[in-house]
Amino acid sequence: MKVAVFSTKSYDRQFLEAANAENKHELAFFEPHLTCKTSVLASGFPAVCVFVNDQLDKQTLSALASGGTRLIALRCAGYNNVDLAAAAELGMKIVRVPAYSPYAVAEHTIALILTLNRKIHRAYARIREGNFSLEGLLGFDLHSCTVGIIGTGKIGFIVANILKGFGCHLLAYDPFPNPECEALGVKYVALPELLATSDIITLHTPLMPETYHIIDAQALSQMKDGVMLINTSRGGLIDTKAVIQALKSGKIGYLGLDVYEQETDLFFEDLSNSVIQDDVFQRLLTFPNVIITGHQAFLTKNAIKNIAETTINNIYDVEQGKPCANELDVNHLIATKSLT
Ligand code: NAD
Numbered sequence: 578m579k580v581a582v583f584s585t586k587s588y589d590r591q592f593l594e595a596a597n598a599e600n601k602h603e604l605a606f607f608e609p610h611l612t613c614k615t616s617v618l619a620s621g622f623p624a625v626c627v628f629v630n631d632q633l634d635k636q637t638l639s640a641l642a643s644g645g646t647r648l649i650a651l652r653c654a655g656y657n658n659v660d661l662a663a664a665a666e667l668g669m670k671i672v673r674v675p676a677y678s679p680y681a682v683a684e685h686t687i688a689l690i691l692t693l694n695r696k697i698h699r700a701y702a703r704i705r706e707g708n709f710s711l712e713g714l715l716g717f718d719l720h721s722c723t724v725g726i727i728g729t730g731k732i733g734f735i736v737a738n739i740l741k742g743f744g745c746h747l748l749a750y751d752p753f754p755n756p757e758c759e760a761l762g763v764k765y766v767a768l769p770e771l772l773a774t775s776d777i778i779t780l781h782t783p784l785m786p787e788t789y790h791i792i793d794a795q796a797l798s799q800m801k802d803g804v805m806l807i808n809t810s811r812g813g814l815i816d817t818k819a820v821i822q823a824l825k826s827g828k829i830g831y832l833g834l835d836v837y838e839q840e841t842d843l844f845f846e847d848l849s850n851s852v853i854q855d856d857v858f859q860r861l862l863t864f865p866n867v868i869i870t871g872h873q874a875f876l877t878k879n880a881i882k883n884i885a886e887t888t889i890n891n892i893y894d895v896e897q898g899k900p901c902a903n904e905l906d907v908n909h910l911i912a913t914k915s916l917t
Contacts, residue, residue, distance in 0.1 A: 579621070580650070583609065583611040592881045633664070638659075651674065655783060657783070685809055722743075725748045725749070729749045729755040748775060749763045769799055776804065777806075788813075794822070803827065837861075837869065
């Protein structure tokens with residue numbers, strides 16, 4: 578099938594071309610994000626292949642449909658950037674990569690926790706300047722800490738497993754408790770109890786109407802003073818302005834983010850020669866106890882290889898008219914309002 582690949586980076590191209598070695602598809606690589614404006618690039622392509630910050634709103638989907646596109650192949654698990662109702666109306670199929678490497682994201686979560694705690698980012702810069710002072714680098718033992726995990730699916734479970742090795746006490750909140758976590762000794766509690774008793778809180782739930790701003794001013798007010806908050810899931814889970822207030826008051830002692838509410842205008846691009854216009858984001862960068870990575874938690878060779886192979890096979894299944902296990906059941910999702 579002819580596939581227009583949007584938001585292409587060098588690693589996407591490398592791994593998609595390798596996965597397509599048998600030339601199942603004719604791949605055309607485009608660097609821009611998919612938006613209504615750029616959708617013209619996909620004219621004549623029955624399939625488009627997109628990533629997390631491509632915009633698949635009603636207008637863009639309609640433009641794609643008029644250009645002959647009938648398949649959306651997501652190179653990611655989440656689909657909160659797709660207007661599912663519009664896709665259903667236009668008769669478009671949507672396939673995704675439900676799991677590529679939960680280890681990649683879980684391990685990045687641990688990297689953020691360890692870096693923030695032991696202030697590796699500050700130590701790295703100091704040593705390079707010949708400053709060997711230890712003032713301000715005091716950490717704490719992770720052993721015996723209480724960690725609250727919100728969302729214990731594939732990634733949350735692996736985070737729990739790793740932290741178990743550190744000797745942490747593990748609490749979780751998830752409307753659908755995971756028996757594997759329970760077997761590990763994770764204690765499921767109500768959200769207010771998790772918020773009030775955790776030293777570290779880490780988010781691993783999808784972005785949906787029910788989880789939008791799950792961490793808002795009210796949730797923050799229930800947390801311990803000096804709590805560590807980690808978000809490697811989706812930016813919209815956190816009310817960033819409320820988090821900034823909590824950093825200023827000392828309620829949050831450490832913040833680690835791999836995702837940001839308004840990341841579409843920033844992440845995945847080299848903006849080092851531009852003046853960044855997002856004042857909220859810029860304010861976050863001024864805190865010494867905040868680390869932000871640019872949606873890179875997924876970025877391991879293993880994950881990118883899995884994403885590429887699954888994507889190529891998903892498109893092939895649809896092209897061949899075979900049932901594709903990774904096709905979204907759009908009508909069911911609309912009926913149950915699971916919009917991510
Ligand atoms: P998953 O579907 O396996 O698990 C999600 C869990 O969240 C499920 O157990 C579900 O029951 C739970 N959940 C649903 N509603 C909830 C609520 N209201 N409160 C608490 N928990 C709730 O998903 P996963 O593979 O573990 O991925 C989790 C998230 O990680 C994804 O949705 C995605 O947003 C994010 N992610 C980020 C990256 C990255 O590079 N930063 C990469 C992949 C995934």
